[in-house]
Amino acid sequence: MKHFTSVHDVGDVHELVALAAQMKAQPRAWESVGKGRSLGLFFFNSSLRTRLSTQRAALNLGMEVTVMDASGGWQLELEDGVVMDGNAAEHIREAAGVLGRYFDLLGVRMFAGLHDRQADYEEHVLRRFLELTGKPVISLESATRHPLQSLADLLTIAQHKAIALPKIVLTWAPHPRALPQAVANSFAEWVLAAGYPLTIAQPEGFELAPQFTEGATLAYDQGEALRGAHFVYVKNWSAYHKYGLTAPQHTDWMITPEKMALTANGKLMHCLPVRRNVVVHEAVLDSAASLVLEQAENRIYAAQAVLYQLLKTL
Amino acid sequence: MKHFTSVHDVGDVHELVALAAQMKAQPRAWESVGKGRSLGLFFFNSSLRTRLSTQRAALNLGMEVTVMDASGGWQLELEDGVVMDGNAAEHIREAAGVLGRYFDLLGVRMFAGLHDRQADYEEHVLRRFLELTGKPVISLESATRHPLQSLADLLTIAQHKAIALPKIVLTWAPHPRALPQAVANSFAEWVLAAGYPLTIAQPEGFELAPQFTEGATLAYDQGEALRGAHFVYVKNWSAYHKYGLTAPQHTDWMITPEKMALTANGKLMHCLPVRRNVVVHEAVLDSAASLVLEQAENRIYAAQAVLYQLLKTL
């Protein structure tokens, strides 16, 4: 593994999940692996879980970790050939080049802008970091994927599944704002790469990009899809086809206790933050079916497994 | 001590002060106590001294410390049953639950809103952290108390008092903005718990909540109160009774050299930041009578004693 930006960077998904489980069992057992090694984390968007869990992971491995919030004023010019007389004071060529000289490993978060689908799906910003830093790069959520979240989700599923191939349902839910497709895209591709059967339920027009969902069953009747589910992964995303469109009026897509009753004693999953009584009814979140806090905790061990693998390449 | 939110969490106040004095004498003598232990500090309001001194304390004990500024955009929903379709993207149930899974010890700061006295005095936010994190919690100043400041203040008094029971005067002073009562409440309850005589001087209508001042002498004539004082603790607070009311027009309540001359060679104390020539005349702050910088320094050792006690419970 040279970088960690998607499931395609990973050799054997199940081996990486198993490594994360080992990290969880003994978080401090590898605390000298990262000694004298530095990790720089750059957030062009706000973060709670990713920021804190990746720091915890790095410290568990004995690394030095530096966090930089660039969500405020730091505007980067991304295009070549531009006369930079506007707001952007720095070009990504210099910024990424410098960061590559300051750290052994780099993490970067930049969400989709949701205005230009092609630019988002070509991962303009992440690609430049990969090209320009000369160092292993970890995606802390890019325009189209959130692989640390997906790895934590697979660890959670692995530790809660009662049968080899549980029924996993990824369902769209309403939200007042337009959100990227990254978490949903990424969850789909990791689940499918792991060989689990996946059903994706969404309203008409909210189908994810086909390259992420090949092999999944698409469903438009949420109740039907939930029947017999062992894991219900709920998430809002804005439309891929009518790019960035949202649909908060579909309030009947909220996950409720009644809907959970359709499942096979299914577990609820969500990446957080979650808007209670909009995306999921609070009675579900506060029930024993909810795995959301454990998913968040598993972010530590997902990051720790990834850092461990990348440290080996240095 | 399971948490540190008020003097009521502390067994013997004098023992804790003595422990802080030991920490001050040998800051690095316990540097392996916290090895491999993590402290997360969450600031919903800005901070200079609390942030830096608590970090110093944790590092002196060998802990890993992470600071998160939530004073910007991170709006938490506090109420249950709310349909979260507004500005708050996360509920305190998830936020506190996640933080409890990321750190061994947690510190949290959230000031009084000064709009709803009952909510402030019931410590809604702090209580949720205590209930939901499952970890020892340190108040970094809550709606009604600032116990790390008070412990540092008692250490300062202990190291400067010439007699067993010095006369301590807590006096209101003017300020252009409405400030919480937390520092004053907390100082009063710690001084009284330590068994020192306390006089509290304030204009009519600025009496603190009675539960914090039982056993203190209330005075409305500042000059009379200051007579013979060994320690003058000056602080502005907004009204408890007409909740949140302020009174910057009482400029005659500023502490001046003339007023200090009424004391028994009294020392000046303030928690900082202090507005010069509004709360205290600069000639007093720049005189040998001022202990304000030492109070600020003692914040390190107060925090270090508290962290040490909480680490023992893990």
Added chain:
Amino acid sequence: MKHFTSVHDVGDVHELVALAAQMKAQPRAWESVGKGRSLGLFFFNSSLRTRLSTQRAALNLGMEVTVMDASGGWQLELEDGVVMDGNAAEHIREAAGVLGRYFDLLGVRMFAGLHDRQADYEEHVLRRFLELTGKPVISLESATRHPLQSLADLLTIAQHKAIALPKIVLTWAPHPRALPQAVANSFAEWVLAAGYPLTIAQPEGFELAPQFTEGATLAYDQGEALRGAHFVYVKNWSAYHKYGLTAPQHTDWMITPEKMALTANGKLMHCLPVRRNVVVHEAVLDSAASLVLEQAENRIYAAQAVLYQLLKTL
């Protein structure tokens, strides 16, 4: 060396450059020198390279480092005698006094305001930190100088010069905003202190303050100045004489491949961030002549040499 605020704090410039080169050759060879020592970095203006490189340097020496961003709300009152009933909640006397009690070494950044030349050139803020903290202070760029940058620049020159006394040209370039003179002032005084010949090219009216340029050759014809240059240091600065005036209309002062062709296979230097195609044409920045990333990397070792020297004084 008691502080590090200008080249005048340094004994032998070449010795300090040589120490920085040693640090670069073996960054971790002194990792126990700073053990148990703390560095506090205070940024009243934004920072990428200074912040990250100084942190890296401190960690390479085993120090504990804390960064505080004061670029947001933290307004300090600088003047004595003021009635502080405005926006500033804290006076620099208390702020600097407290910081001095929290850290072994302090770094502070505050740029020129560009409104009051006398205040800027008297270094009001930096001076107060020097007077009030009681600890060694490192300038992270002050109103008139950026000595960590200059030391990194001299290291870069030392490692790339082919002859003992290369021709160094500092040239003004256009920029849409009014920038301080600090980088240019500082580069000039360090180059001159090192005994290198220096030519400074600028449009009429953009001469630097004479106290920084004594011994340099001033030129008003940029092409003529660049002829035979071994190092071309390009930088915008606003006017010193008509204080703060800028001149973005001088677009013909941009450094282009054609201008670099006039040099003796000269190297391009810039402190970054750089506005491409405004200050320097991108073809120059992307050519082998550019040393800008190496300068940025050398910031680590410049800071490391300075910290090492200051740690010896504790």
